[in-house]
Amino acid sequence: ETGVTQTPRHLVMGMTNKKSLKCEQHLGHNAMYWYKQSAKKPLELMFVYNFKEQTENNSVPSRFSPECPNSSHLFLHLHTLQPEDSALYLCASSQAGLGEAQYFGPGTRLLVL
Amino acid sequence: SQELEQSPQSLIVQEGKNLTINCTSSKTLYGLYWYKQKYGEGLIFLMMLQKGGEEKSHEKITAKLDEKKQQSSLHITASQPSHAGIYLCGADMAAGNKLTFGGGTRVLVKP
Numbered sequence: 001e002t003g004v005t006q007t008p009r010h011l012v013m014g015m016t017n018k019k020s021l022k023c024e025q026h027l028g029h030n031a032m033y034w035y036k037q038s039a040k041k042p043l044e045l046m047f048v049y050n051f052k053e054q055t056e057n058n059s060v061p062s063r064f065s066p067e068c069p070n071s072s073h074l075f076l077h078l079h080t081l082q083p084e085d086s087a088l089y090l091c092a093s094s095q096a097g098l099g100e101a102q103y104f105g106p107g108t109r110l111l112v113l
Numbered sequence: 114s115q116e117l118e119q120s121p122q123s124l125i126v127q128e129g130k131n132l133t134i135n136c137t138s139s140k141t142l143y144g145l146y147w148y149k150q151k152y153g154e155g156l157i158f159l160m161m162l163q164k165g166g167e168e169k170s171h172e173k174i175t176a177k178l179d180e181k182k183q184q185s186s187l188h189i190t191a192s193q194p195s196h197a198g199i200y201l202c203g204a205d206m207a208a209g210n211k212l213t214f215g216g217g218t219r220v221l222v223k224p
Contacts, residue, residue: 042216043214098144099163102203
């Protein structure tokens with residue numbers, strides 16, 4: 001247990017569906033992150049939130065919409081996804097600032113049909 | 114090419130043998146982080162290095178950062194089946210809290 005939980009752990013959705021991924025951290029951190037891990041590609045940073053404010057959007061398509069209502073919770077809203085969006089989506093948290101290690105959740109395995 | 118290169122991509126070692134994984138960048142790294150991942154699961158934080166020449170150890174795992182802060186190595190002594198997994202290096206390249214990751218090294222330990 002890393003102190004970061006993600007739900008659901010597995011998700012299958014059609015291209016016309018709308019779904020949301022949830023992340024919660026119990027570490028008292030104030031920065032949260034979404035990453036995408038696809039087969040045969042390095043882990044890719046998607047979004048960064050510091051103190052609930054989005055500070056990084058790494059050219060992510062608008063069909064992915066993040067939400068950070070407070071420092072402990074992070075959501076990723078999904079709509080009209082494509083099959084190539086199938087991947088492991090990982091949430092992480094850390095203290096904001098330099099030299100702070102990020103702690104990862106177990107991930108949500110997403111399959112888009 | 115990737116900003117952060119890991120080598121080898123995979124390796125198989127006999128139980129009890131040592132192994133080394135390398136992580137190289139063409140840029141100076143502000144922080145270097147090593148993680149371990151079981152297939153399809155989240156990343157487990159192992160160690161963080163920030164200073165040139167820094168070396169840290171935990172149990173049988175030792176990580177080093179070179180003086181130029183462009184290359185790091187992860188060394189496992191007397192490997193065990195529990196060391197199997199994917200090892201990833203992540204680096205802070207812009208003095209912020211954005212990490213760039215290498216492609217990972219898949220380690221298999223044969224009993």
